[in-house]
Amino acid sequence: xxxxxxxxxxxxxxxxxxxxxxxxxxxxxxxxxxxxxxxxxxxxxxxxxxxxxxxxxxxxxxxxxxxxxxxxxxxxxxxxxxxxxxxxxxxxxxxxxxxxxxxxxxxxxxxxxxxx
Amino acid sequence: xxxxxxxxxxxxxxxxxxxxxxxxxxxxxxxxxxxxxxxxxxxxxxxxxxxxxxxxxxxxxxxxxxxxxxxxxxxxxxxxxxxxxxxxxxxxxxxxxxxxxxxxxxxxxxxxxxx
Numbered sequence: 001x002x003x004x005x006x007x008x009x010x011x012x013x014x015x016x017x018x019x020x021x022x023x024x025x026x027x028x029x030x031x032x033x034x035x036x037x038x039x040x041x042x043x044x045x046x047x048x049x050x051x052x053x054x055x056x057x058x059x060x061x062x063x064x065x066x067x068x069x070x071x072x073x074x075x076x077x078x079x080x081x082x083x084x085x086x087x088x089x090x091x092x093x094x095x096x097x098x099x100x101x102x103x104x105x106x107x108x109x110x111x112x113x114x115x116x
Numbered sequence: 117x118x119x120x121x122x123x124x125x126x127x128x129x130x131x132x133x134x135x136x137x138x139x140x141x142x143x144x145x146x147x148x149x150x151x152x153x154x155x156x157x158x159x160x161x162x163x164x165x166x167x168x169x170x171x172x173x174x175x176x177x178x179x180x181x182x183x184x185x186x187x188x189x190x191x192x193x194x195x196x197x198x199x200x201x202x203x204x205x206x207x208x209x210x211x212x213x214x215x216x217x218x219x220x221x222x223x224x225x226x227x228x229x230x231x
Contacts, residue, residue, distance in 0.1 A: 044221075
């Protein structure tokens, strides 16, 4: 299994809603990532978990709250989002995050989020 | 801080034409370089990567890229494109010291191949 699975594929939410994005991998990877990708733009790193600990938070607003319950799962909890938060949210994973020569970064297909 | 520039934002080619997409990075130290492809509606996939050794790297689907250290460049090439190569292409760079936790993407090049 070389997949990163994200659910849901599409999500529409109001500015007062609370929702969660889910990401799962069963490759034994110990680094997991959340990226945000606006249309026609490159992915922007939001958070990195390394060995289930938050190692990087790229100054993301607190209305985005990541959670790593175990080494296979990564969640992104959403609350009080703004319309400008509408984007494709990508999850990725890699073996350790340290960038060794044989390490690869695997991306999920993303959750297309629309905030109304 | 590292940065990546992709000069061609949109490229339109006919099938069988040759392709070269530019990528330049700014970082003074050792770098690892990547090209990713995103087909319409699909996830990002790794085309090829350079870590060390031969600066001419061959990837999947007939793509190759050449690392020219003196020019800080890592251009992507394919001798003959197909309609199925229509996609967005992202160059990316990271330092071995920070790994994927500090992977920086370029702005992307949207390739349209007409049949």
